[in-house]
Amino acid sequence: MDTNTLIALMPELAVFKIVVDEGSFTAAAKKLGVTPSALSKQISRLETTLSAKLLERTTRKLVITQSGRGIYDQCCTILQATKQVVEFTSSEHETPSGSLTVAAPKAFLSIVLQPLVTPFLTQYPNIELKLKASDGDIDLISEGIDVVFRLTEKPSEGLVLKQIGKVRLSLCASPDYLAQRGTPRVPTDLLNHDCIYLGETTTDHIWDFVKDDEFHSIPVKGRYAVNHSQMRLKGVLDGLGIGIFPDFVIKRALEEGSVVEVLDDWTLKGNYQGDIVLQFAQTKFMPARLRVFIDYVSEHLSQYTVES
Template identity: 60%
Template structure:
């Protein structure tokens, strides 16, 4: 049975989503072409209807309550379902059109995806492509992500998975640095070396190695840490120390002998190790723009062929 009271709340819930995304009544009101006071009254009405406080309002910012966050996440599911309903009417259009939002780790985005952006946009002139550099897990539904690329052996089981290949982690340094400081022959030797790492979390300087059944975990140190792969690679090339990279970041520098592998007999493990996974939500009616993007990337990057 259709709940008439619930239907009446749908526009208010959609407006609430925009308020949360924009972070202010003023910004959201501007996009909705209404006054901030009108939007404030809408929020009061919605909170009264739901019998819950959604947002704490201060003079400087809006703070979403725990209950407000739960309502927001469910409202996003509603909005995504509405978007899919709209897509049904355009699914058979000859020319794919609209916006695709893609999330990927910074290193993968820069080294692997970036070269395919312009050719894809040239092939599909009616498609807009929004790319977001995201290192770590991201909620596709919450943040409106259409496709996420992950470097992991534990993909999200709730999403469709296309595995594009595997990625390995490579430890390397410049020949000049190794000539000056010596070449590590065991992971423990890294304690005596300058090492470059991400410094995003408190454990990014803890590196794990495996050789047969032997496992070694080393806490490394260095004067230079940066969460940008190309900046870190530049530091390694210039002799600042030993760096850890995905193979797709470092292969070109290895081939040109600008850097050399270190501890190549050891396998390195981390949170960003394993399969190159392309994931997206399961849907009965996939928009044409999303379908052509997935097919294009699968054809260009399928390293398992």
């Protein structure tokens, strides 16, 4: 395919991405200020040029085809590169400005990052900050995310990584609960206790413990399960059982004595532990807004006690 044809494809590829993002020709046309029929013709030309069916059109909705999904992913990459081109000349010297989208696990976002939002926006009045709470996998390019925080022992490959700190899982109960039911001394003691787990999957009631060469996989049970850390903490405070928490969630309650850590000589294995990492797409010319955000959170989170 010659260069002229490739250049002519660029607007149609951009239109295709917007149609997929908006979910219909009508919504995309409204966003672009054109007619739905005009967009339909552009998509038809694109399909003809590529010799591939990209969208299945029904009376109720658009369905992206397998070929269309692959083209859409490439469109996201192209538009991300175009964004970097626009930012190229001013990225090193500009006043930090523009939109910045940040994703992080829900509990980490609300407990650790939320207190930094107002001071950051006050210091950088030309930056627009968008936060996305997500405990699942994040695709930075297709979801338009500039930077993602992860609590993990296995960071995503292909992204720039900056380690912020570490987080460990803590097993905690209220003093009243332990006074009534006794304190577990070894992981197998949990079989005789009420435990509060996430209830997200069929296996998250199985808690794994490691100490030296010893390993225990304990199928805990209890009458209460919730995948919200602060609600789970409330259950522990109310004496409903023993719960697992990232240490930044439980830090204040431990300091106040309203909860007690148990089996702290054992290492709990599971999600939301390991390194606290900040990841973003590789770029030679980092926008000033991203640079100052990374510097800001790195400075402030280094003072947050999350070390194991």
